[in-house]
Amino acid sequence: MSNIDEDLYMPHQKISYLQSRDPSILTWNKYGLNKVRVNLNFSSDESSVQSTVLKEEEKHLGVYLRIKGGVEISSIYKIEDDTFICDLSDSSINNKIAAQTEEKYKFSTIFGPERTQRFIFDVTVKEKVLKFINGENSTIMAYGSSGSGKTFTLIGTPVDPGIIPRAIKYLFHSLPILKEYPQAKPLPNGQAVILDDNQKIAEKRETFNILKDLPNCKDHARAFNAMQERLSMDPVAVVENITPIISLWISLCEIYNEQVYDLLQPLLKGQCRPKLKIGGLQDNIYIKDLKYVNVRSGLEAYGILQYGLQNRNKASTAINLQSSRSHCIFTIKLVQGYNSENLLISSFNFCDLAGSERLKKTLNVGDRLRESNSINNSLLVLGRCITMVRDGQDKKQNIMPPFRESKLTHLFQKAILGKENIDLMITINPSKNMFAENQHTLNFSAIAKEVVIDKTPVKVLNSSRFLDLDNASREDEIMDLRYTIRELRDKLTEFEDENRVLRDEKANLVLQLSEERLQHEEDIDKERDHLIKGYREMISIKDEQIDTLKRDNEALSKQIRKLQKINQLTVLNSSDSSDDVNNNFGGLSNLPTSCQNECESVSWAKDSANTFQESLLEVLMVRLAIPLRCLHSARYRRVVGMKRLQSSPSVHIGGFAVV
Numbered sequence: 001m002s003n004i005d006e007d008l009y010m011p012h013q014k015i016s017y018l019q020s021r022d023p024s025i026l027t028w029n030k031y032g033l034n035k036v037r038v039n040l041n042f043s044s045d046e047s048s049v050q051s052t053v054l055k056e057e058e059k060h061l062g063v064y065l066r067i068k069g070g071v072e073i074s075s076i077y078k079i080e081d082d083t084f085i086c087d088l089s090d091s092s093i094n095n096k097i098a099a100q101t102e103e104k105y106k107f108s109t110i111f112g113p114e115r116t117q118r119f120i121f122d123v124t125v126k127e128k129v130l131k132f133i134n135g136e137n138s139t140i141m142a143y144g145s146s147g148s149g150k151t152f153t154l155i156g157t158p159v160d161p162g163i164i165p166r167a168i169k170y171l172f173h174s175l176p177i178l179k180e181y182p183q184a185k186p187l188p189n190g191q192a193v194i195l196d197d198n199q200k201i202a203e204k205r206e207t208f209n210i211l212k213d214l215p216n217c218k219d220h221a222r223a224f225n226a227m228q229e230r231l232s233m234d235p236v237a238v239v240e241n242i243t244p245i246i247s248l249w250i251s252l253c254e255i256y257n258e259q260v261y262d263l264l265q266p267l268l269k270g271q272c273r274p275k276l277k278i279g280g281l282q283d284n285i286y287i288k289d290l291k292y293v294n295v296r297s298g299l300e301a302y303g304i305l306q307y308g309l310q311n312r313n314k315a316s317t318a319i320n321l322q323s324s325r326s327h328c329i330f331t332i333k334l335v336q337g338y339n340s341e342n343l344l345i346s347s348f349n350f351c352d353l354a355g356s357e358r359l360k361k362t363l364n365v366g367d368r369l370r371e372s373n374s375i376n377n378s379l380l381v382l383g384r385c386i387t388m389v390r391d392g393q394d395k396k397q398n399i400m401p402p403f404r405e406s407k408l409t410h411l412f413q414k415a416i417l418g419k420e421n422i423d424l425m426i427t428i429n430p431s432k433n434m435f436a437e438n439q440h441t442l443n444f445s446a447i448a449k450e451v452v453i454d455k456t457p458v459k460v461l462n463s464s465r466f467l468d469l470d471n472a473s474r475e476d477e478i479m480d481l482r483y484t485i486r487e488l489r490d491k492l493t494e495f496e497d498e499n500r501v502l503r504d505e506k507a508n509l510v511l512q513l514s515e516e517r518l519q520h521e522e523d524i525d526k527e528r529d530h531l532i533k534g535y536r537e538m539i540s541i542k543d544e545q546i547d548t549l550k551r552d553n554e555a556l557s558k559q560i561r562k563l564q565k566i567n568q569l570t571v572l573n574s575s576d577s578s579d580d581v582n583n584n585f586g587g588l589s590n591l592p593t594s595c596q597n598e599c600e601s602v603s604w605a606k607d608s609a610n611t612f613q614e615s616l617l618e619v620l621m622v623r624l625a626i627p628l629r630c631l632h633s634a635r636y637r638r639v640v641g642m643k644r645l646q647s648s649p650s651v652h653i654g655g656f657a658v659v
């Protein structure tokens with residue numbers, strides 16, 4: 001250890017608490033009530049590990065129910081010991097499907113709204129922490145609808161910490177002081193390696209770097225210290241046969257929209273959080289490249305947890321102002337032993353599932369809707385997997401549930417199959433308007449409660465195969481390759497299915513297109529025929545009009561010719577010798593042929609019944625300038641074809657008043 005630079009860890013003033021010891025460590029064993037001796041069993045003989053006799057209750061998955069506090073409990077719910085009863089006869093819940101009057105759900109323990117965080121921790125987790133120190137793996141999963149209190153139960157608040165901070169506290173309370181530098185590190189594939197001096201320094205620097213970036217670290221430190229004071233009187237467990245190698249590591253990741261992200265990975269400005277892959281096979285599924293951060297005290301672990309939680313995807317929905325939009329997995333790993341050949345690795349997973357959501361209630365759209373769909377889908381797969389495990393166990397059949405359909409079930413398949421300690425913390429909001437959500441959650445819990453744990457949890461021991469990193473990584477590579485082959489095969493089948501669907505869709509579209517084209521052509525033909533018919537009709541109407549006009553024109557020309565003759569006669573016989581009349585009538589005798597056209601064009605513009613007469617008058621008065629009084633004579637009237645001209649002294653023609 002000589003080359004380790006002690007100055008490297010000189011605490012920055014702001015994070016000085018990180019280097020101080022937990023008060024719990026200083027008071028370690030001071031309140032040593034109910035001491036528990038933990039005996040580490042390093043025997044690699046599995047039969048010795050499996051010889052432990054399970055209690056009847058432990059043979060099934062542990063399913064706890066927590067009823068949310070601070071809300072009015074609906075009268076339809078009743079608690080009788082460990083049984084939760086829903087009164088389905090209540091008309092207000094409008095449950096049309098219900099055939100029976102009540103539904104009963106049995107749980108390992110029911111925590112009413114009055115139960116404190118501490119009580120819940122004591123019942124559900126405390127003993128598991130000791131098992132964890134003793135080398136066993138455990139998982140606690142919080143399941144419930146959005147806003148029912150999953151995050152509150154697991155994380156809690158600074159004044160009312162949940163299961164995880166209490167577990168951290170209790171763990172460090174029970175362990176002796178850990179060495180300044182970690183001696184061994186867990187590998188992603190579940191094994192562990194001994195660290196050399198440089199690696200030890202690098203790991204310690206990593207922890208320091210994360211904590212120095214933690215905003216509000218003083219608040220977190222204060223919250224944690226306050227919690228420690230409250231917990232200091234708790235009974236502690238004491239590990240008596242401590243091994244020379246003992247290191248604690250934590251990781252935090254989330255499954256968001258079916259992608260795994262490392263929440264402890266510090267990012268540069270503008271850098272996106274990288275997506276992680278899942279590796280391994282069957283009983284050894286793990287997240288590749290997930291970061292494990294070394295911690296030496298509860299305070300450090302709490303700080304790192306807070307750092308990661310700040311990176312978690314949260315958003316406001318109509319149901320919960322701070323709704324978790326992802327499944328979040330917090331893992332504590334403990335590596336203990338004597339040398340690389342005798343290392344025992346245990347892990348404790350805390351999984352805060354995102355809440356199931358009814359889209360009608362959350363009013364989600366856009367990103368929130370996409371998240372809801374992905375959350376609901378993965379919870380649906382979880383439900384299907386648990387149901388199939390239960391059914392398989394019932395019928396003693398080897399059914400393989402669709403674990404790979406979601407990242408969550410893929411990761412926890414060993415625990416769901418009952419090969420590892422797993423407990424479910426079911427949370428419900430007991431208000432009446434959450435009835436449908438609660439029924440769904442309770443039905444899920446009823447199935448989960450029947451899953452049998454078929455093996456005593458097996459301890460993970462380092463075997464000689466994993467003695468050095470080279471071997472471990474080669475083993476890892478083989479597993480990776482196997483996994484990739486399987487993944488590629490799955491993808492190929494998926495692609496083939498998709499391809500078939502697409503081909504069918506294409507054929508349908510081509511058919512549809514040709515049908516539409518035919519239909520379109522028919523429409524065009526119909527339209528064209530219709531237009532042609534219309535034009536033809538219009539042409540025949542116009543022809544008729546032309547004929548009428550021609551006839552009118554001929555009649556007009558006849559009249560004009562008659563007028564010309566009359567005019568000549570009038571000039572010869574007229575008793576009216578006024579100059580005007582003479583001039584005009586003289587002009588009329590020389591009436592040019594264009595005058596006939598004038599008459600014609602005027603009559604064209606008219607549309608009244610007397611068109612022809614009016615046109616004639618117009619020609620006589622305007623073009624030939626025959627005074628109105630002359631037109632009153634019987635001769636003109638006869639020519640024009642009118643019995644009598646208007647008595648009015650003026651006639652309006654073409655907008656001009658002719659007097």
Ligand SMILES: Nc1ncnc2c1ncn2[C@@H]1O[C@H](COP(=O)(O)OP(=O)(O)OP(=O)(O)O)[C@@H](O)[C@H]1O
Nearest residue numbers: 068069146147148149150151152320323324354355
């Ligand atoms: N047992 C309880 N007593 C008092 N308050 C509670 C309790 N459980 C939850 N709450 C409060 O209810 C609100 C919603 O709780 P929480 O965020 O834990 O729900 P959730 O189930 O995690 O929701 P989501 O799935 O949307 O993330 C929070 O303000 C929390 O403090």
